[in-house]
Structures are given as structure tokens and as C-alpha cells.
Amino acid sequence: MLRQHEVAERIKQYILQNRLGPGDPLPTEAELCDAVGASRSSVREAIKTLTALDIVEVRHGHGTYVGRLSLAALVESLTFRGLLSRADDLRVLSELVEVRQTIEQGLAGPIVAAFDESLRRELLDLADQMAERAARGESFVEQDREFHLLLMEPLGNELITQLTAAFWDVHAIVARTLEVSPESVRETVDAHHAIVRAAAAGDVAAFTRAVEAHYAPVKRRLQEGRGPGGAHA
Amino acid sequence: MLRQHEVAERIKQYILQNRLGPGDPLPTEAELCDAVGASRSSVREAIKTLTALDIVEVRHGHGTYVGRLSLAALVESLTFRGLLSRADDLRVLSELVEVRQTIEQGLAGPIVAAFDESLRRELLDLADQMAERAARGESFVEQDREFHLLLMEPLGNELITQLTAAFWDVHAIVARTLEVSPESVRETVDAHHAIVRAAAAGDVAAFTRAVEAHYAPVKRRLQEGRGPGGAHA
DNA sequence: CTCAATTTGTTCGTATGTATA
DNA sequence: GTATACATACGAACAAATTGA
Numbered sequence: 001m002l003r004q005h006e007v008a009e010r011i012k013q014y015i016l017q018n019r020l021g022p023g024d025p026l027p028t029e030a031e032l033c034d035a036v037g038a039s040r041s042s043v044r045e046a047i048k049t050l051t052a053l054d055i056v057e058v059r060h061g062h063g064t065y066v067g068r069l070s071l072a073a074l075v076e077s078l079t080f081r082g083l084l085s086r087a088d089d090l091r092v093l094s095e096l097v098e099v100r101q102t103i104e105q106g107l108a109g110p111i112v113a114a115f116d117e118s119l120r121r122e123l124l125d126l127a128d129q130m131a132e133r134a135a136r137g138e139s140f141v142e143q144d145r146e147f148h149l150l151l152m153e154p155l156g157n158e159l160i161t162q163l164t165a166a167f168w169d170v171h172a173i174v175a176r177t178l179e180v181s182p183e184s185v186r187e188t189v190d191a192h193h194a195i196v197r198a199a200a201a202g203d204v205a206a207f208t209r210a211v212e213a214h215y216a217p218v219k220r221r222l223q224e225g226r227g228p229g230g231a232h233a
Numbered sequence: 234m235l236r237q238h239e240v241a242e243r244i245k246q247y248i249l250q251n252r253l254g255p256g257d258p259l260p261t262e263a264e265l266c267d268a269v270g271a272s273r274s275s276v277r278e279a280i281k282t283l284t285a286l287d288i289v290e291v292r293h294g295h296g297t298y299v300g301r302l303s304l305a306a307l308v309e310s311l312t313f314r315g316l317l318s319r320a321d322d323l324r325v326l327s328e329l330v331e332v333r334q335t336i337e338q339g340l341a342g343p344i345v346a347a348f349d350e351s352l353r354r355e356l357l358d359l360a361d362q363m364a365e366r367a368a369r370g371e372s373f374v375e376q377d378r379e380f381h382l383l384l385m386e387p388l389g390n391e392l393i394t395q396l397t398a399a400f401w402d403v404h405a406i407v408a409r410t411l412e413v414s415p416e417s418v419r420e421t422v423d424a425h426h427a428i429v430r431a432a433a434a435g436d437v438a439a440f441t442r443a444v445e446a447h448y449a450p451v452k453r454r455l456q457e458g459r460g461p462g463g464a465h466a
Numbered sequence: 467c468t469c470a471a472t473t474t475g476t477t478c479g480t481a482t483g484t485a486t487a
Numbered sequence: 488g489t490a491t492a493c494a495t496a497c498g499a500a501c502a503a504a505t506t507g508a
Contacts, residue, residue: 003475016317049285053285098392099393102393159331163332295472474505486491
């Protein structure tokens with residue numbers, strides 16, 4: 001009998017020892033059973049574990065492959081935590097906002113340094129779109145996500161980009177039912193413009209202030225406790 | 234037939250709707266089968282997925298419970314990514330160091346503001362221990378981990394503390410076989426003392442510089458590519 | 467201490483859904 | 488359309504761990 005943990009570990013070892021990368025095919029379930037000496041059920045459960053971590057990826061009727069090694073697990077995990085604390089307080093969301101702000105402010109220098117004209121145009125375009133959509137009372141979540149990701153991409157640090165995406169996703173899901181005032185929306189849109197302006201001007205201090213202004217409305221809203229629209233489901 | 238994802242989703246919903254928290258007991262596997270109308274195998278696989286995310290926790294012969302909702306999944310996932318890229322280059326580790334530095338520098342202000350005498354003593358004690366152990370050629374990983382965690386704790390942001398721990402853990406595992414020169418070790422130990430001094434003096438700029446100096450040796454080592462001791466296993 | 471009850475861990479056999487050739 | 492390969496799902500039986508009588 002093999003402990004469950006052991007099976008998953010052996011599959012990971014198989015990937016490492018064979019120098020496999022994302023998308024590479026893994027042996028079939030039957031072959032894996034043979035290789036690690038466990039039953040199908042055990043192997044399947046181990047695969048389930050690795051799938052949750054995006055270490056392996058399964059395509060029904062096709063085969064199992066090495067996964068993309070994304071931060072999907074972090075999103076799942078953090079999101080659930082957020083939803084669980086959602087009813088009582090908004091602490092997790094509050095902490096998450098703090099983390100997002102810290103990262104963007106902490107990278108103010110490198111971001112401003114890597115800023116160029118084409119990025120400026122793209123971000124300005126997004127900020128303008130946000131303003132337009134906000135004026136029409138429409139949501140601008142897509143533009144917001146793209147904005148914050150584009151800000152990070154020039155740094156060439158994939159982990160930072162993925163963490164930014166992950167935190168944004170968690171934030172979006174957990175805060176989904178949170179109501180925001182029209183003033184807050186305008187404030188947020190303005191902050192995006194201010195961020196672009198500061199970066200284009202090469203003004204790190206102004207950039208930091210703009211990021212602070214960007215998160216200020218959300219932080220105010222979170223400190224109010226759960227007001228209207230704060231109910232879950 | 235129920236899609237695999239559906240079963241996990243229903244268990245999550247069960248936890249949310251019943252307002253359960255970490256440690257609370259879940260129905261037995263048999264009861265869950267009844268509740269979600271799936272076979273035991275399917276339920277077990279769903280539980281496996283949720284276990285990987287630390288949303289549920291299983292104790293053999295005892296029962297299944299709501300998990301601690303830790304960032305264990307992030308550690309697992311990132312660690313594997315690091316080990317996978319380990320053979321070729323050290324890019325993941327390099328990016329990770331950048332993230333750690335960014336967070337600590339980004340929080341320089343709040344950290345210095347929340348700094349007090351008792352924390353100063355604790356950190357100084359740890360830094361002294363590191364110096365002693367380094368002088369004897371011993372490892373000081375425990376002290377290093379504690380140092381970086383203690384630095385964050387006064388902020389009262391659990392997520393930041395857990396992220397710090399997670400990133401530290403990944404770093405420690407992925408960089409395990411990386412050799413460091415004696416000069417680098419001394420430099421690192423000195424940096425810890427400098428961090429304490431800067432924080433105690435309330436000097437944010439000095440704190441930021443000290444953090445930079447702390448990560449400088451590692452970053453140098455990583456830019457050298459894989460030198461002696463860089464081989465895996 | 468031993469026994470029995472409960473619960474999770476592991477295995478096997480079988481049937482079904484899905485994709486490729 | 489058929490055949491093949493593969494993952495998905497189910498159910499039953501037995502093993503192992505924990506608890507309490």
C-alpha cells in the first residue's frame with residue numbers, strides 16, 4: 001500500500017527527472033499505475049491534487065499533460081477565504097487591497113523607469129475608456145484589469161505579473177457585490193489618469209500618490225463595514 | 234453523472250452556506266455522497282482537490298474538516314515551478330527575490346512607523362544569533378525566517394505575513410543547493426543589523442537601502458548563472 | 467487491554483463519455 | 488461510421504486509523 005502523498009510526489013519527480021515542461025504529455029493513468037505501483041483510484045486522486053495546483057492538466061479522452069504552473073490555486077484558495085470572511089467582516093479583502101497597493105507602490109521606481117511612449121498611449125486609452133464607460137454607468141472591469149497588468153509587464157517579471165493578475169481576480173470576485181458610490185467611481189477613474197500622468201512625467205513620488213488615491217475609495221468603503229449592497233448572495 | 238468540478242463546488246457551497254470556519258467538521262464521505270448525489274470515488278476526488286487548496290482537511294479514521302485556508306497551495310505550486318526551471322536557469326528564483334524585496338521595501342514606511350523597542354530587541358537578538366552561527370559556519374535559516382516574519386507582524390495584516398512566509402519557504406527550498414560565498418554570508422548578516430538600526434532610527438530611506446543590501450548578494454549570485462553548487466540533486 | 471463501531475484509505479471490476487484515426 | 492485509446496464515473500469489498508465501551 002502506498003500513502004496518497006507518495007503517489008503525487010512520484011508523479012512530480014517523474015516530471016522533474018524527465019525535464020518535462022508545460023504541455024508535455026504524461027503517461028496514461030494505466031501506465032502511471034504501473035510506474036508508481038498503485039491502483040487507478042489512488043493515481044486519479046493524486047492527479048486531482050496536482051491538477052488543483054496546475055502542475056498537471058487533464059484533457060478528457062485525450063490524456064494527461066504537464067500543467068501551466070499558473071497561480072490558479074492561489075486564486076481559488078484566496079477567493080474562498082475572502083468569501084468565507086465576507087459575511088462577517090471584509091478583513092481579507094481589506095488586507096488584499098493593502099497588498100495590491102504595496103506592490104504597486106513598491107515598484108513605483110522600476111515602473112516609471114521602464115515607462116515609454118507606447119505604453120503611455122495604451123494606458124491612456126484604457127483610462128479614457130474607463131471614463132467613458134463610467135459616464136454611461138457601465139462597468140469597466142476589463143479595462144481596469146488590463147491597466148494594472150500592462151503597468152507591470154514592462155518589468156519583465158512574470159511572477160509579479162501573475163501575482164498582480166491573481167490578486168486582481170480575487171479582489172474582483174470577493175468584492176463583486178460591494179456597492180460603490182458615483183463619487184468613488186469618478187475618483188477611481190481619475191486616479192488611473194493620474195497614474196499615467198505621473199509615470200509619463202517620470203515623477204515617482206506623484207506616481208506613489210496616484211496609486212494611493214486609486215485605492216483610497218475602496219479602503220474608505222471597506223472601513224465603513226458592510227453597508228448597503230454588502231450582503232452576500 | 235455529475236461533472237467533477239460540480240462536486241467540489243457543492244462542498245464549498247456547503248461550507249459557505251453553513252457558515253463553517255477552519256476546524257469545523259464536515260459530513261462524512263458517505264453523507265456527502267448522499268447530499269451531492271455522487272459516488273464515493275467522485276466525492277473523494279473532489280475532497281482531494283479541496284485538500285490541495287487547504288479548504289478541507291482530512292484526518293484518517295476521524296473525519297473531514299474545514300481546512301486552515303493557508304497559502305500551502307501557493308508554496309507547493311511555486312516551489313514546483315522553481316524546481317522545474319532550476320535546471321536550466323534560475324529565473325523563477327530571481328523573480329521571487331525581486332518580489333520579496335519589493336514587498337519589504339514597499340512596506341518600509343508602515344514597518345518603521347510600527348517599530349517599537351520590544352521588536353527592536355527581538356530582531357537584534359535574532360541578528361546577533363545569525364552573526365554567531367555564521368561565524369561558526371552554521372546555518373541560520375530559522376533565525377532568518379523568524380526575522381522577516383517578525384518584521385511584518387506588527388502591521389496586523391495576516392495576508393502579508395502569510396505571503397512573506399510563503400515566499401520565504403519557496404525561496405529556501407528552491408535555493409537549497411545554491412552555494413554562497415563567505416563574504417555574501419557576512420554581507421547578509423550585516424544587512425539584518427542595518428535593517429534593525431534603520432527601523433529603530435525611524436529612517437525609512439536607510440531601511441530601504443538596508444533591504445536592498447540584504448538581497449544584493451543573492452541577486453549577484455543569481456546573475457552569475459549556475460556556478461559551483463548550482464547543480465540540482 | 468481488548469473489542470467493536472465509525473470513518474477514511476486503497477483496490478478492483480465494470481460501464482460510460484470523449485477524442486482521434 | 489467504426490474502431491481504438493483514454494479519461495470519467497460508479498459500486499462493492501477490504502485495509503488502516505481513531506475513538507470509546
